[in-house]
Amino acid sequence: MPTSSFLADKLRTVSAKRERRKEARPGELLDAALDLFVEKGFAATRSEEVAARAGVSKGTLFLYFPSKEELFKAVVRENLSGHFPDWNKEFEAFEGSTADMLRHVMRTWWERIGATRLSGITKLMMSEGKNFPELAAFYQAEVVMPGHELLRRMFRRGVERGEFKPLDIDMAVYTIVAPMIFLMLSKHSSNICMAPSIDLDADKYIALQAETLLNGLCTPASGSGA
Structure with a gap:
C-alpha cells in the first residue's frame, strides 16, 4: 500500500505538471490562433476553435485574451x-x-x-x-x-x-x-x-x-x- 510520503510526492508531481501546463497555455493558444488565422482568416476564425485546437476551454482562452482582437494582436506581437x-x-x-x-x-x-x-x-x-x-x-x-x-x-x-x-x-x-x-x-x-x-x-x-x-x-x- 502506498505510503503517505509517496502519495505526497505523487501529488506534488501532478501539481507541478499542471502548473507547467498552465504556464504553457498562452503559447499554445497563440500557436493555435496563428494556424487558424492563416488557414481561415480573421473573420471566419471562432474563439472556440482556437481553444479546441489548443486543448483548453473557451473560458481559459478568455482568461488570457479577453477578445479575438486581443488574441490577434498578441499573435502579431509574439511572432x-x-x-x-x-x-x-x-x-x-x-x-x-x-x-x-x-x-x-x-x-x-x-x-x-x-x-x-x-x-x-x-x-x-x-x-x-x-x-x-x-x-x-x-x-x-x-x-x-x-x-x-x-x-x-x-x-x-x-x-x-x-x-x-x-x-x-x-x-x-x-x-x-x-x-x-x-x-x-x-x-x-x-x-x-x-x-x-x-x-x-x-x-x-x-x-x-x-x-x-x-x-x-x-x-x-x-x-x-x-
Missing part, C-alpha cells in the same frame, strides 16, 4: 513586431557593404517570414484589413512602419557611404516591399499569378530582384563607364 529590437541590433552589427546588406535583408525576410506561415498574416491583413480598421491600424503601427524604417535606414546607410546614388528613400522602400509581397502572395495562392510552365524558385527570384535593384542603385565602380 512579428516583438522581434524588431533584435532585428535593429542585427542592422547595427552588420559589417558588410550596403549591397550585401540588401541581399541579406531580402533572403532573411523570406527565410524567417515569407516562406513560413507568418506570411499568412500579411495576406490576411491585405484581404481583411479594410473590414477591421482597428486591426489594420495596429498592424501598420506594429509591423509595417517599423519594417519600413529599417529599410529606410539601409538606404540611408548606402547613400551616406557613397555606395548608393541619392534617391527618394521613402519611395525606394517599395522597390523591395513590392517584389517580396508578390512572392509571398504567390506562395499563398498556389502561384496563380504565374504562367503554368514557370516554377517560381524563391531563391532565384530573390537573387534576381536584388541584383536588378542594385544595378540601378549602386554608384558606378571607379574607372567604369557611365
